[in-house]
Amino acid sequence: MPLNVGEITYTNILPLYYYVNRSKLAKNDISFVPQVPAHLNLAMKTGVIDVGAISSFAYGQNYKEYELFPDLSVSSFGKVGSIFLFSKLPIEKLNGASIALTSSSATSVHLLKIILKEFYSINANYETVKPELQQMLKSNEACLLIGDDAIEALWNKDDENLYMYDLGEIWTKFTNLPMTFAVVAVRKAILAKERSAVSILFDEMKESKELSLRNGFLPMIKDIKTKHRGNYRFWENYFAGLDYHFQENQFRGLQHYYELCFKHGFIEQVPKLSFVNDYAHTHSM
Template sequence: MSRLRIGQVDYLNCLPVYHALEEGLLSLDAELVKGAPTCLNKLFLQGDLDVTPISSIEYARNMDYCLILPGLSISAKGRVSNTLFFSKLPVTELEGRNVSLAETSAASVVLLKVLFDHYYHVDVQFETLSPELDHMMAWSDGALLTGDDAMLAYQRVKEEHLPYHVTDLGEVWQEFTGEKMVYALWVVRSSDSNDRSDKIAKISNILLESKIMGLNRMPAIIAQARKQTGLPLPVIEDYFATISYDFDESCRRALLVYYDYAYKSGLIDERAKLHVWGESVE
């Protein structure tokens, strides 16, 4: 049996889940593959990863291909600090304008489009560009950035007093729906769920154990995050305080609301159901 390959989003938000594995505090007979969310989505869907965090919208688009691993997500209730929309005008004044989208996050792109359709009721023209604020704003009147790129760009906006409005999409989503936003899920290929069930169970348990260990070692993770990004300590501490890594009933409810709006906007072909590894399929 070949060695399993596990995706790891190369952003700060995954550090608590993978810290114990990277530091050798837990042993795992698998290869860790780092990349941006959209890169890992692609690798998983073409069969080059066995387990990975995947953009929550890509699960909905490929729910017959994968199962959700229990107990893990990247989510936040309201403000999240790494899913930010920068604009030259207030969002409600962007009718008919150009908006650039980072090529790195599928879930946040759909979130922004849903909010434009159902919350702001503003029609704009979208273009996907590399995640660099100056380049994006040279082309457009608004730019979506995610992950570390968003946090670093926001720090620049504050320090250089750049004339941009900054909208936290997690905060707006909560205002609109009252729900948290689930940005990513950990998934396994459905075809592996029987053939490699013992190995999948072991990896699922190790990831959960690693998450718990990481959350108990936050000072070390925060120090690593500061070294990795150069962001101020209060920014990093605040960021990790907003992120949740659980997958509970509130996450399930929030996902179904998100998928319902994505379906209404024509961004997925059907309303998704949540198929979780180890649970019976209704």
């Protein structure tokens, strides 16, 4: 049977997909479905997508149904460069404010709520809307944008008085831990039937990550520049701030995120990380 692979349509995930041999995968009946994170999260949950990058929060919600690919993630220790809170007010003054949330995200939405409540003791009012900076700020004091939407907003914002906060930077400031925004997961039901195809895909994604790192992201950046603005220095700095591994330090950061999600009632229990092939670094969380 075919294997449907979710592919997040943001540049931050591109190193995990850029060098995969798509013709080879197609011969093994493996196809790709590009979507924003929120759509892929739902598609994975309903079985429309079998495997792929999803938000860390979506894994936390459905961890009993999924297993993770080892050592593949989108993480950062400090600035992530594409997850911003844009605000008319300093963050400390947002208590009772109205904040517009992007409809494209899950992990970052709950990360923002955790940051405001846990680190700043702020209670805000939230609404989820289409991710467009000017429209979001028309009737709200602040807004959250992620991925390419956030980068475009960074370039296009015309109000120099707007405050801008990088959620990855704030998270690390208060926790001294990295934040893992996306993981690569496979549905357990499909893994039992298509382990060989899943293994081929994992090898390709792992090789893509390693080639991207080895090449300093440069061939990929050349392609990105044909679709987006920004010079080489911007994109080099952007990718240099991201971490595509998923090891001990990322485990600790994600564990803390899940613990705080549970504390604030966003998930029903703290999930366990379960890896394909009983990966040696499997952790109970």
